Amino acid sequence: MKLSVAIITYNEERNIRRCLSSVAKWADEIVVVDSFSTDQTRAICEEFGARFIQHPFEGHIQQKNYALQQCNGQWILSIDADEAPDEKLASSIQQAITECSFGGYRMNRLTNYCGQWVHHCGWYPDTKLRLVQNGKAAWQGVNPHDRLEMLDRSTTGWLNGDLLHYSYYTREDHLRQIEYFGNIASKALYDQGKKVGWPLVCVKVMVQFIKSFIIKSGWRDGRTGWNISTLSAYATWRKYTKLKALWNTP
Numbered sequence: 001m002k003l004s005v006a007i008i009t010y011n012e013e014r015n016i017r018r019c020l021s022s023v024a025k026w027a028d029e030i031v032v033v034d035s036f037s038t039d040q041t042r043a044i045c046e047e048f049g050a051r052f053i054q055h056p057f058e059g060h061i062q063q064k065n066y067a068l069q070q071c072n073g074q075w076i077l078s079i080d081a082d083e084a085p086d087e088k089l090a091s092s093i094q095q096a097i098t099e100c101s102f103g104g105y106r107m108n109r110l111t112n113y114c115g116q117w118v119h120h121c122g123w124y125p126d127t128k129l130r131l132v133q134n135g136k137a138a139w140q141g142v143n144p145h146d147r148l149e150m151l152d153r154s155t156t157g158w159l160n161g162d163l164l165h166y167s168y169y170t171r172e173d174h175l176r177q178i179e180y181f182g183n184i185a186s187k188a189l190y191d192q193g194k195k196v197g198w199p200l201v202c203v204k205v206m207v208q209f210i211k212s213f214i215i216k217s218g219w220r221d222g223r224t225g226w227n228i229s230t231l232s233a234y235a236t237w238r239k240y241t242k243l244k245a246l247w248n249t250p
Contacts, residue, residue, distance in 0.1 A: 002074050002075070003073050003075045003093075005023045005030045005079065006033070006070070007050075007078075008060075009032055009034045009035070009037060010037055013037075016032075017044050019083060020045065021084075022090070023090070026090060030045075030049070031050070032050045032051065033067040034053065034054050059143045060143050061146045073134060074133060075133055077130060079130060082166045083109070083166070084164045085161065085162075086161050088162070089161025089162055092105075096131060100133075102155060102156050103152070104129055104156040105129070107162070107163050108128075109125070109165050110125075110162040111126065111165040111166075113174075114224065118224060121225050122216035122218075128163065136152065137151055143184050144180075174231055179238065186242035186246060190247065194243065195243075196243060201237065204240065205233045205236050208232050208233045212225075212233070213225065
């Protein structure tokens with residue numbers, strides 16, 4: 001069975017080499033859909049023989065579905081540029097596409113935050129469907145919170161190993177991403193006609209912190225857990241304040 005790896009990029013020179021190195025030895029095809037990067041992303045992808053396609057960015061879901069459509073393999077592994085399968089997961093993937101017992105396979109994702117692996121805060125196991133038979137799945141959800149789902153709701157299998165996710169190198173990276181995702185999420189809510197009052201915003205912020213730090217045991221990750229939990233609450237605040245600003249704009 002032929003395996004395609006689908007990746008979307010935009011200025012990912014910091015991450016893409018690690019990502020491509022993790023799959024290059026056993027993937028039959030690497031498809032990179034790029035939204036016109038201005039750094040060395042293209043040059044690095046071409047080093048690995050990836051098929052590099054430039055396509056205007058219309059949203060995370062739209063871009064990832066476009067990438068799926070460009071793949072020729074019977075199987076597709078859809079990953080982000082800041083992700084990389086560990087050795088155990090790589091072996092599990094190769095075995096799964098040989099056996100073909102399911103139409104898709106889920107896996108655990110383990111996130112690295114500023115140099116530390118995060119096992120709590122609701123960030124692990126963070127199960128994701130990422131390996132699917134071509135034509136049997138599509139990216140769905142509301143931008144930027146995309147998810148890959150089976151189109152026929154068929155039963156999926158489970159893969160051993162972790163999909164390593166190198167999320168943020170610094171706190172500043174996290175803050176920039178909060179602003180970026182906040183803009184996308186608030187616009188999506190605005191387009192759906194959603195409104196929210198200040199009392200509910202405050203409740204949502206507090207609930208998010210309690211969920212991350214206490215219910216999901218973020219405290220067990222020490223200072224990292226505290227930072228993630230407080231910034232997760234702040235992200236909730238920014239999303240809804242941006243939403244209110246959209247409604248208040250003449």
